[in-house]
Amino acid sequence: MPLVEMKRITKRFSGVVANSNVDFSVEYGEVHALLGENGAGKSTLMNILYGLYHPDSGEIYIDGVKRVFRSPSDAILSGVGMVHQHFMLVETQTVWENMILGMKMPFVLPKKQIIKKIAELSEKYNLKVNPLSNVWQLSIGEQQRAAVLQMLYRNAKVLILDEPTAVLTPQESKELFVTIRNMTALGHSVIFISHKMNEVMNETDRVTVLRKGETAGTVNTKSPDTSQELLSEMMMGRKVSFDINKPKRDLGKVVFDVNSICASNDRGGAALKNISFRIRKSEIFGVAGVAGNGQLELCEAIYGLRVAVSGYVKINEKDLTNASARALMDCGVHYIPADRRSTGMVTALDVKSNSILTDYWIPPISSGNSINWKEAGNQAKSIIEQFNVSTPSVNTAVKNLSGGNLQKLMLGRELSNSPEVLIVMHPTWGLDVSATRYIRERIISASETGTAVLLISEDIEELLALSDRLAIIFKGEFMGIIADPKSMPIEKIGLMMAGTHISEVL
Amino acid sequence: MLRVEKRIDASKWMNYVIPIASLFMALIGGAALLGTQGISPLDAYCRIIKAAFGGSYEFSETIVKATPIAISSFAVMLCFSMLIWNIGVEGQAFMGALAAVAAVRYCHSDNQFYMLCTAAAFAIMAGGLWAMIAGFLRSKWNVNEIISTLMLNYIAIRILEYFVYGPWRDPSSLGFPITTRFPPSARLPQLFGSRVHVGIILAVFLAFAAWYILSKTRLGYEIRVIGENPKAARYSGMSYMKNVLVVMFISGAIGGLTGMTEVTGLHGRLQASFAAKYGYTAIIVAWLSHLQPFVILLASVLFGALLVGGEALQIELGLTLSTVEILQGLVLFFVLGGDFFRNYRLKFTWRTDK
Ligand SMILES: Nc1ncnc2c1ncn2[C@@H]1O[C@H](COP(=O)(O)OP(=O)(O)OP(=O)(O)O)[C@@H](O)[C@H]1O
Ligand SMILES: [Mg+2]
Numbered sequence: 001m002p003l004v005e006m007k008r009i010t011k012r013f014s015g016v017v018a019n020s021n022v023d024f025s026v027e028y029g030e031v032h033a034l035l036g037e038n039g040a041g042k043s044t045l046m047n048i049l050y051g052l053y054h055p056d057s058g059e060i061y062i063d064g065v066k067r068v069f070r071s072p073s074d075a076i077l078s079g080v081g082m083v084h085q086h087f088m089l090v091e092t093q094t095v096w097e098n099m100i101l102g103m104k105m106p107f108v109l110p111k112k113q114i115i116k117k118i119a120e121l122s123e124k125y126n127l128k129v130n131p132l133s134n135v136w137q138l139s140i141g142e143q144q145r146a147a148v149l150q151m152l153y154r155n156a157k158v159l160i161l162d163e164p165t166a167v168l169t170p171q172e173s174k175e176l177f178v179t180i181r182n183m184t185a186l187g188h189s190v191i192f193i194s195h196k197m198n199e200v201m202n203e204t205d206r207v208t209v210l211r212k213g214e215t216a217g218t219v220n221t222k223s224p225d226t227s228q229e230l231l232s233e234m235m236m237g238r239k240v241s242f243d244i245n246k247p248k249r250d251l252g253k254v255v256f257d258v259n260s261i262c263a264s265n266d267r268g269g270a271a272l273k274n275i276s277f278r279i280r281k282s283e284i285f286g287v288a289g290v291a292g293n294g295q296l297e298l299c300e301a302i303y304g305l306r307v308a309v310s311g312y313v314k315i316n317e318k319d320l321t322n323a324s325a326r327a328l329m330d331c332g333v334h335y336i337p338a339d340r341r342s343t344g345m346v347t348a349l350d351v352k353s354n355s356i357l358t359d360y361w362i363p364p365i366s367s368g369n370s371i372n373w374k375e376a377g378n379q380a381k382s383i384i385e386q387f388n389v390s391t392p393s394v395n396t397a398v399k400n401l402s403g404g405n406l407q408k409l410m411l412g413r414e415l416s417n418s419p420e421v422l423i424v425m426h427p428t429w430g431l432d433v434s435a436t437r438y439i440r441e442r443i444i445s446a447s448e449t450g451t452a453v454l455l456i457s458e459d460i461e462e463l464l465a466l467s468d469r470l471a472i473i474f475k476g477e478f479m480g481i482i483a484d485p486k487s488m489p490i491e492k493i494g495l496m497m498a499g500t501h502i503s504e505v506l
Numbered sequence: 507m508l509r510v511e512k513r514i515d516a517s518k519w520m521n522y523v524i525p526i527a528s529l530f531m532a533l534i535g536g537a538a539l540l541g542t543q544g545i546s547p548l549d550a551y552c553r554i555i556k557a558a559f560g561g562s563y564e565f566s567e568t569i570v571k572a573t574p575i576a577i578s579s580f581a582v583m584l585c586f587s588m589l590i591w592n593i594g595v596e597g598q599a600f601m602g603a604l605a606a607v608a609a610v611r612y613c614h615s616d617n618q619f620y621m622l623c624t625a626a627a628f629a630i631m632a633g634g635l636w637a638m639i640a641g642f643l644r645s646k647w648n649v650n651e652i653i654s655t656l657m658l659n660y661i662a663i664r665i666l667e668y669f670v671y672g673p674w675r676d677p678s679s680l681g682f683p684i685t686t687r688f689p690p691s692a693r694l695p696q697l698f699g700s701r702v703h704v705g706i707i708l709a710v711f712l713a714f715a716a717w718y719i720l721s722k723t724r725l726g727y728e729i730r731v732i733g734e735n736p737k738a739a740r741y742s743g744m745s746y747m748k749n750v751l752v753v754m755f756i757s758g759a760i761g762g763l764t765g766m767t768e769v770t771g772l773h774g775r776l777q778a779s780f781a782a783k784y785g786y787t788a789i790i791v792a793w794l795s796h797l798q799p800f801v802i803l804l805a806s807v808l809f810g811a812l813l814v815g816g817e818a819l820q821i822e823l824g825l826t827l828s829t830v831e832i833l834q835g836l837v838l839f840f841v842l843g844g845d846f847f848r849n850y851r852l853k854f855t856w857r858t859d860k
Contacts (some may be wrong), residue, residue, distance in 0.1 A: 353731075
């Protein structure tokens with residue numbers, strides 16, 4: 001008898017069938033991957049198991065007992081826990097306060113006991129996090145560990161992780177897999193959603209593939225017939241190749257000139273120390289680094305969203321230091337933030353409204369004081385078509401799109417503006433294989449038409465595949481700029497990411 | 507154990523069922539209240555309906571009351587759509603009324619059209635600038651607009667009282683705090699031979715205008731983006747400061763027109779208590795209508811009916827003002843409460859969490 005069994009689950013959202021007759025089961029102590037293209041219905045299926053959505057039809061059995069979950073608190077009582085890609089932690093509270101959120105507690109909180117239990121769990125499962133820190137002070141990786149702890153604290157038997165590694169550094173991912181192994185050794189089961197094939201192949205026991213809301217099959221990962229090619233064929237119904245080629249381009253004059261920028265972080269500390277670089281026309285300039293080393297502050301300081309206390313930013317020789325985001329956009333600078341849901345999109349508004357967010361004041365979208373909604377609709381449709389965004393219509397609220405489709409919409413919006421300068425953070429977070437490939441190709445083709453690209457990512461593979469030059473950022477400083485990244489041994493890049501200056505590694 | 511949970515996929519039918527159910531609950535609660543006063547609830551309810559909708563005169567009185575509520579609701583709605591909590595429409599209406607009187611006193615003309623346009627322009631400027639004080643404080647120094655608009659209300663009341671008790675008091679009023687009657691050229695035309703005045707046309711016009719601004723114009727787009735996600739608004743380069751000032755001015759101007767239409771259309775003079783808290787009622791109306799312009803029109807009529815019906819109960823059944831106010835409060839309580847259940851549900855459980 002499996003630990004979790006979902007039978008013939010169907011879920012429709014106003015016309016869209018997100019899950020259709022899906023069968024899914026998880027054995028005791030296994031790591032079970034859930035694989036599928038963007039919009040295949042993975043998150044929906046897991047949200048049903050976690051009690052956030054109610055299936056239109058189908059049954060859920062836990063330990064062989066039929067269960068109906070009206071809410072996540074029902075699910076957790078039956079031992080089902082979930083960590084969403086956007087963690088549901090309360091930022092202003094401490095880690096230990098978050099643990100007990102919504103749980104029944106005595107009037108005076110037994111803080112000592114709670115902290116002791118957290119410490120035990122941290123030890124047992126290899127989840128390092130300080131229970132006394134505030135959540136907003138934690139790095140993404142730490143927040144994720146806190147979210148996992150929160151579920152373990154509530155005695156989750158099966159833990160659902162929705163794209164946990166998309167936001168982690170390779171090192172953090174490795175640690176997460178150690179945790180997952182510890183959990184399965186102690187009898188827990190883990191459901192793991194990912195678009196990264198190598199993780200699925202190496203770290204899981206079985207894979208269920210969803211295709212357009214239907215089960216395409218379940219296979220043993222370790223069986224000799226299973227390969228990445230087989231899985232991608234199950235996912236998409238065809239074979240795809242993963243390689244992209246970057247043609248040689250002639251670099252032009254310097255378009256984007258950033259000199260000695262300093263800025264502080266939200267807590268008032270120094271986030272950027274004398275960052276300088278120049279990007280030439282058609283050049284892709286990569287910035288590698290462990291998350292939280294000033295990448296976000298760099299983008300914001302350039303883009304007028306954070307004050308640069310010294311230094312300058314010039315676009316085509318024009319000084320735009322601390323200019324407004326609007327002034328930068330009017331000079332052809334476009335920015336794709338990492339934080340899609342809260343910065344790049346207005347999730348309560350529809351696809352059409354979101355597709356004009358960064359050009360609604362420019363004709364033909366703007367006409368007089370009005371917005372030409374017909375034109376806006378056409379623009380949305382063209383993004384949807386080019387970037388293969390799956391959405392019921394242009395009037396669908398963006399919050400109802402799947403994670404990957406929301407992302408594709410935003411990338412499409414910025415890439416189709418044919419910018420002079422493109423600042424892009426983590427362009428392929430949460431995208432499936434074919435979308436990842438397409439987006440990388442689009443970034444390259446933008447650079448071919450002359451766009452100067454500042455690419456910030458944690459994915460070394462991506463940085464090496466795309467960048468002409470690569471800077472490494474550590475604690476707000478460049479450890480050096482590598483002129484020919486492909487010829488640099490990865491270990492040396494790793495050393496620089498850990499704070500060694502380029503002069504010492506060469 | 508009783509728990510409150512957020513509804514994740516709220517169904518569509520609830521949008522219709524819940525308001526109707528809450529109205530029923532309110533009627534039942536009201537029945538209990540009336541029962542304690544020894545009054546048949548059914549009789550009282552019939553009287554309310556009859557007083558508000560029983561004939562053309564009755565209905566016209568309902569519209570008279572609904573007019574200022576509707577106009578000021580649009581002022582509230584615009585600000586709320588941008589998450590600017592302007593609760594100072596009352597004060598903005600006072601300033602508008604004062605400005606209208608000033609126009610009549612100091613820029614008098616016998617040409618009715620010219621006179622009314624002057625009064626309206628004065629009211630728009632006065633209300634708009636009054637609201638902009640709070641808008642300026644908000645955008646420049648991040649002063650909470652809830653507090654500042656509320657304080658400005660108190661100041662506006664005092665200024666109004668100063669004029670009606672002092673320099674502008676009608677010398678022949680035997681000491682009542684009212685100004686001199688307006689000349690005919692300063693009276694807003696009344697319609698259908700009733701007390702309904704041109705203000706109702708303004709209200710309907712504003713419904714269309716608000717809908718148009720929010721859904722078609724660039725300003726409206728910015729208001730919606732700022733209201734839904736200020737961070738994204740900054741990312742797209744929208745100026746918070748500019749939009750707060752513009753929206754506060756428009757909102758204040760509409761508030762000012764509430765005051766102007768009331769004094770020129772209904773009272774024909776300014777008295778200290780002319781506004782009857784319409785500015786506060788408007789907040790409830792705008793909120794209950796989910797900031798939907800055409801729903802606001804409808805809700806305003808219902809609130810007008812409640813006021814007219816309440817007066818009838820006072821006169822016909824000898825109910826005290828406070829009983830009537832409790833009755834009106836009950837309706838609000840249930841309707842607002844019902845709204846809560848659209849997004850949340852209560853859950854009874856007998857299991858206990860570990
Ligand atoms: N709340 C909702 N309302 C309407 N449609 C929805 C809702 N949630 C999901 N959908 C639709 O259901 C489909 C499946 O979405 P889901 O989020 O499950 O995809 P996914 O497999 O997790 O994709 P991704 O890899 O992009 O995260 C999508 O077409 C999406 O638009
Ligand atoms: Mg998803």
